[in-house]
Amino acid sequence: MTAIEVDRLSHIYAGAEGGVPALEDISMTVEAGKFVVIVGPSGCGKTSLLMMLAGLRHQSTGTILCDGRPITDPDPSRVGVVFQEASLFPWLTALDNTEFPLALRGTPRDERRRRAEDMLNLVGLQGFGARFPHELSGGMKQRVSIARGLVQDPPVLLMDEPFAALDEQTRMTMGHELLRIWSKTRKTVVFITHSLTEAVYLADEVLVMSARPGRIVDRIAIDLPRPRTYEMMATDTFGKLRERIWQQIRKPEGTLS
Amino acid sequence: MTQTQIIAARLALLAAILAAWALLPKYGVLDPRLLPPLGDVLAMLGKQLARSQVQEAIGVTALEVVVAFVIAVPIGAAIGVAAAEFEYFGQIFKPMLFYVFSVPKSIFLPMFILIFGIGFPQKVAYAAFSTVFIVIMSATAAVESVKADHVLVARSCGATKAQILWRIYVPSMMPVLLETLRISMIFNFTGVMIAEMYASRTGIGHLIANWGENFQMPELFAGVIMLSVVAICFNEAVRLLEVRVSKWRT
Ligand SMILES: Nc1ncnc2c1ncn2[C@@H]1O[C@H](COP(=O)(O)OP(=O)(O)OP(=O)(O)O)[C@@H](O)[C@H]1O
Numbered sequence: 001m002t003a004i005e006v007d008r009l010s011h012i013y014a015g016a017e018g019g020v021p022a023l024e025d026i027s028m029t030v031e032a033g034k035f036v037v038i039v040g041p042s043g044c045g046k047t048s049l050l051m052m053l054a055g056l057r058h059q060s061t062g063t064i065l066c067d068g069r070p071i072t073d074p075d076p077s078r079v080g081v082v083f084q085e086a087s088l089f090p091w092l093t094a095l096d097n098t099e100f101p102l103a104l105r106g107t108p109r110d111e112r113r114r115r116a117e118d119m120l121n122l123v124g125l126q127g128f129g130a131r132f133p134h135e136l137s138g139g140m141k142q143r144v145s146i147a148r149g150l151v152q153d154p155p156v157l158l159m160d161e162p163f164a165a166l167d168e169q170t171r172m173t174m175g176h177e178l179l180r181i182w183s184k185t186r187k188t189v190v191f192i193t194h195s196l197t198e199a200v201y202l203a204d205e206v207l208v209m210s211a212r213p214g215r216i217v218d219r220i221a222i223d224l225p226r227p228r229t230y231e232m233m234a235t236d237t238f239g240k241l242r243e244r245i246w247q248q249i250r251k252p253e254g255t256l257s
Numbered sequence: 258m259t260q261t262q263i264i265a266a267r268l269a270l271l272a273a274i275l276a277a278w279a280l281l282p283k284y285g286v287l288d289p290r291l292l293p294p295l296g297d298v299l300a301m302l303g304k305q306l307a308r309s310q311v312q313e314a315i316g317v318t319a320l321e322v323v324v325a326f327v328i329a330v331p332i333g334a335a336i337g338v339a340a341a342e343f344e345y346f347g348q349i350f351k352p353m354l355f356y357v358f359s360v361p362k363s364i365f366l367p368m369f370i371l372i373f374g375i376g377f378p379q380k381v382a383y384a385a386f387s388t389v390f391i392v393i394m395s396a397t398a399a400v401e402s403v404k405a406d407h408v409l410v411a412r413s414c415g416a417t418k419a420q421i422l423w424r425i426y427v428p429s430m431m432p433v434l435l436e437t438l439r440i441s442m443i444f445n446f447t448g449v450m451i452a453e454m455y456a457s458r459t460g461i462g463h464l465i466a467n468w469g470e471n472f473q474m475p476e477l478f479a480g481v482i483m484l485s486v487v488a489i490c491f492n493e494a495v496r497l498l499e500v501r502v503s504k505w506r507t
């Protein structure tokens with residue numbers, strides 16, 4: 001089954017001289033339950049693409065289908081989003097942050113609580129519900145963000161460099177944690193990162209984008225067995241996959257493979 | 258220092274000032290004609306508060322302060338929010354607002370007297386005028402303190418415009434808004450006092466100006482204490498609220 005289908009999507013940001021072309025002719029299909037990672041040079045339009053997948057911004061042309069229906073506006077029951085950092089509301093506790101999407105929909109209080117607590121348990125934060133964001137570590141904050149993204153049980157989870165602000169050790173742990181959560185929930189995940197190691201470690205498939213205007217220049221299937229282990233990072237296969245992605249990214253602008 | 262020690266030191270400072278005020282004039286270290294001892298002033302305060310003329314003046318001043326505040330705050334907040342939210346409106350009006358904000362408002366007082374005559378409307382209009390700019394500035398700052406990221410997250414969670422306003426704007430802005438309320442009350446109170454002291458037939462400011470001119474120092478200081486207590490109480494009440502809603506800001 002197809003979870004996400006992007007068809008000939010292009011985007012031009014309004015601006016001087018006809019605007020800034022940010023995305024060009026993006027087509028991609030993500031099968032349900034897959035973990036897809038998008039990498040590409042800074043400014044190539046990864047965040048823009050994710051915003052469009054989330055219905056937070058409208059593309060200039062092209063269509064996005066999620067669960068067979070077009071995405072035009074944010075729909076948290078189909079797509080959950082986790083942003084880079086500091087996206088928790090500092091005036092709400094971890095539990096209230098997690099509940100937020102449900103509160104917007106007017107879900108009864110008891111059910112809201114129950115589901116938010118389940119989510120906090122899932123991300124390994126049982127007992128931390130009453131803490132405010134400033135009382136949590138960076139990794140814990142991102143766990144809450146993930147809980148919030150999952151609380152409506154959407155089939156798709158979009159993540160824009162969710163661990164970029166974390167230190168390397170926490171980042172590795174969080175990647176591992178994310179895989180655990182993913183294997184439990186079987187969501188379709190689209191994950192953006194600058195870390196090639198993270199990309200190979202997490203992904204079923206890595207999409208490589210070119211520099212501006214962003215296009216998809218390569219799709220690399222990561223056929224490492226699951227569950228992934230830290231030891232795999234030291235293997236030849238891992239290194240080769242990483243190398244291949246790197247070769248694609250460092251290609252000068254405009255050359256297509 | 259621990260919290261208790263700090264509080265103890267603060268109380269000691271207050272006690273020292275009051276003791277100095279009570280004792281120094283009494284023993285002639287300070288001229289009691291210029292600074293009557295605290296005891297005399299407090300006795301005078303009690304006496305004045307019992308006079309119907311003073312009570313009436315308090316009523317007038319209180320009404321002026323409240324009415325001016327109720328006019329200035331919503332108008333200033335509306336303009337300030339508009340200046341922050343609507344780009345063109347902001348770009349056009351902001352510089353002008355900043356210019357006028359920098360001018361001392363008291364120089365416009367004679368104009369208010371010419372327009373409104375001497376009385377209640379003139380006091381209220383002048384106080385509201387001298388308050389509205391600080392409200393505009395602070396309201397703009399309050400809106401700008403709302404993080405775009407938070408709005409984006411709320412949208413991704415499916416929030417409507419109204420929900421974004423209520424669940425993101427209001428809590429983000431609340432600490433700054435309360436601060437605004439507190440500071441604009443200072444401006445507002447000052448506005449009423451200046452207007453009353455400059456030209457008036459009634460009100461506490463008028464009484465204080467009179468007492469000063471007639472060298473009635475105990476009365477003058479009684480007035481000062483009265484106003485100070487009211488101003489400090491309002492300020493602290495709002496500040497307590499502020500601390501409560503800004504817990505998350507650390
Ligand atoms: N709101 C906007 N208006 C105009 N141009 C924009 C806007 N947002 C992004 N851009 C431009 O579009 C291009 C793609 O930006 P985007 O943020 O999607 O890149 P990115 O791949 O996420 O970059 P990074 O890896 O640094 O996060 C950039 O050149 C950026 O300057």
Ligand SMILES: [Mg+2]
Nearest residue numbers: 046047048160
């Ligand atoms: Mg980005």
